[in-house]
Amino acid sequence: MKTVTGFSKMSKTEKINWLAGQFEGKTAQEITEMTRFWNPNDKIQARFDEFAENTLTNYYLPFGVAPNFLINGKTYCVPMVIEESSVVAAASLSAKFWSERGGFKARVLSTKKVGQVHFMWRGDKSRLVKFFNDARPALLESVASLAYNMQKRGGGILGMELVDRTSELADYWQLKMEFETCDAMGANFINSILEEMARQFQAKLELSNLPSEERVAEVIMCILSNFTPDCAVEVSVECPIEDLGVFAGGMDAQTFARRFYTGVEIARVDRSRAVTHNKGIMNGIDSVILATGNDFRAIEACAHAWAANDGQYRSLSTCTLERERFKFSLTLPMALGTVGGLTNLHPLANISLDILGRPSAPELMQVAAAVGLAQNFGAVRSLVTTGIQKGHMKLHLLNILQQLGATEAQKQSAQVYFADKVVSYSAVRSLVESNPSL
Numbered sequence: 001m002k003t004v005t006g007f008s009k010m011s012k013t014e015k016i017n018w019l020a021g022q023f024e025g026k027t028a029q030e031i032t033e034m035t036r037f038w039n040p041n042d043k044i045q046a047r048f049d050e051f052a053e054n055t056l057t058n059y060y061l062p063f064g065v066a067p068n069f070l071i072n073g074k075t076y077c078v079p080m081v082i083e084e085s086s087v088v089a090a091a092s093l094s095a096k097f098w099s100e101r102g103g104f105k106a107r108v109l110s111t112k113k114v115g116q117v118h119f120m121w122r123g124d125k126s127r128l129v130k131f132f133n134d135a136r137p138a139l140l141e142s143v144a145s146l147a148y149n150m151q152k153r154g155g156g157i158l159g160m161e162l163v164d165r166t167s168e169l170a171d172y173w174q175l176k177m178e179f180e181t182c183d184a185m186g187a188n189f190i191n192s193i194l195e196e197m198a199r200q201f202q203a204k205l206e207l208s209n210l211p212s213e214e215r216v217a218e219v220i221m222c223i224l225s226n227f228t229p230d231c232a233v234e235v236s237v238e239c240p241i242e243d244l245g246v247f248a249g250g251m252d253a254q255t256f257a258r259r260f261y262t263g264v265e266i267a268r269v270d271r272s273r274a275v276t277h278n279k280g281i282m283n284g285i286d287s288v289i290l291a292t293g294n295d296f297r298a299i300e301a302c303a304h305a306w307a308a309n310d311g312q313y314r315s316l317s318t319c320t321l322e323r324e325r326f327k328f329s330l331t332l333p334m335a336l337g338t339v340g341g342l343t344n345l346h347p348l349a350n351i352s353l354d355i356l357g358r359p360s361a362p363e364l365m366q367v368a369a370a371v372g373l374a375q376n377f378g379a380v381r382s383l384v385t386t387g388i389q390k391g392h393m394k395l396h397l398l399n400i401l402q403q404l405g406a407t408e409a410q411k412q413s414a415q416v417y418f419a420d421k422v423v424s425y426s427a428v429r430s431l432v433e434s435n436p437s438l
């Protein structure tokens with residue numbers, strides 16, 4: 001493909017035409033036709049265009065809901081945005097199952113966030129420590145105006161410490177700051193304060209009475225940390241083992257509980273299984289994060305770092321079978337927002353928050369964690385009973401039929417035919433081709 005200059009200055013139509021011009025035939029035609037996915041409402045489209053740069057069109061994902069989520073005694077219908085078939089169905093099934101057994105109990109453990117000024121400094125450590133301790137009140141005061149509005153809402157800067165990392169990397173130090181950002185995810189708030197703090201720190205150090213070579217700190221970067229172990233939520237479900245009921249194929253509650261427990265333990269000790277197990281949890285969490293306009297990359301990065309917190313990557317969820325009770329729980333850090341950013345700008349994120357009853361950020365953390373646990377319960381339940389393909393394939397069948405352009409009658413007959421057979425693309429195609437009259 002040719003390089004292009006001034007691309008970002010082109011209009012949207014010019015960009016599409018330029019891109020289409022790089023291809024021939026069907027691809028060029030398809031690119032030109034991307035305009036089909038523009039929103040007919042110019043105002044709404046303009047809003048989407050502004051979310052990112054070089055926007056050509058919109059990329060659709062299904063927006064669904066999982067009803068019957070009973071969390072801390074309140075029933076939610078949870079919006080979920082996800083392209084993978086069976087995720088919403090599995091969440092809904094698990095939600096219904098647990099709504100009949102007391103529901104999900106969730107609690108936020110803490111909501112502290114962290115940001116760091118990473119800098120290089122060389123000299124007598126004790127002098128830097130003394131300088132920092134003396135300067136800390138004035139440094140915090142110097143950025144106080146930036147935290148004023150957040151403070152009025154009950155948040156702000158919680159503290160700041162100097163961290164010596166020189167044993168791991170020569171001359172490497174941090175100013176580690178802690179924040180409470182209330183219902184905002186708070187990235188802009190935190191990063192603005194960190195950058196100002198870095199300027200103030202360098203200025204004060206320069207004017208200090210330290211030896212001249214120690215008055216220089218080279219700031220490498222200022223950025224919030226997406227690892228938020230102190231912004232965490234815990235969610236669990238539990239009931240007497242006997243109340244779990246009977247499972248597919250007549251599996252009794254005791255057998256199910258033992259197999260489920262073992263399935264979760266396998267994910268605790270085996271990294272390869274743990275990644276897939278946690279992926280199932282993130283199927284649920286990400287879909288809520290996306291629906292509410294939060295940053296799923298941050299949530300993913302944090303969750304996986306947390307899963308490896310003791311040095312080995314492990315299952316995020318835990319199962320216990322004690323005193324004849326089945327308990328399944330999940331604790332993970334998750335920094336979410338329900339005000340600011342995309343949560344308000346994206347029309348569907350805004351509707352999602354309405355559907356959830358305009359939750360606070362901590363309430364949304366509880367909902368997202370409950371959906372993650374529900375998803376995990378649904379996946380492990382299938383795995384240790386019928387196997388995962390049975391449920392998956394039902395929805396997969398519909399996708400294949402859709403791709404093949406099957407008629408409604410062909411779809412119905414295929415669903416009956418495949419009720420007790422293995423679904424594969426070629427088997428579905430043969431069936432559709434052998435029933436052209438339907």
Ligand code: MEV
Nearest residue numbers: 276277279280379380388
């Ligand atoms: C598929 O998206 C997720 C599962 O693989 C999760 C799991 O194996 O626990 C079904």
